[in-house]
Amino acid sequence: MRYWLMKSEPSDYSIDDLARDKTAPWYGVRNYQARNFMRDDMRVGDRAFFYHSSCDEPGIVGIVEVAAPAHPDVTQFDRKSKYYDSASARDNPRWVNVDVRFMAKTRLVTLDELRRHKALAKMRVLQRGNRLSITPVEPAEWKHIMGMIQD
DNA sequence: GCCAACGTTGGC
């Protein structure tokens, strides 16, 4: 089983939205690296931190699990969606998404707090200039953060 | 709102 970190803007979709919906398609990813993680590397049962970005207090707010493997992102074909992609063909979809299932809310572990931990210095999401909305989390990093959450 | 960082696009 692998571990991940998945960013969402809470004004678009927050951990409370997922707590209400229980499962949700992780649609709207329009970056090839992030798409490839979903398509090639994510498996049902993988765990991920749910991270709030572009907000007052960016950080980890919950834990989710991958509930369905990558399948075509329906929003790419929806002309009314902000994620519509006119260059994507129905018989050869460019964008896919996994589904995620709510597991738990956590206390807010802020970006600032994550940065203060030496054990997390190499975490992908903390690297300078990182903009990927989905990043791998090493098992040791996952364990460390789980420990922080329980404190 | 600013801007650093980085991905994508398109002319050549």
Add this chain to the structure above:
DNA sequence: GCCAACGTTGGC
């Protein structure tokens, strides 16, 4: 295939 211009992300 290079690379300048442009668009987006996301912290601050």
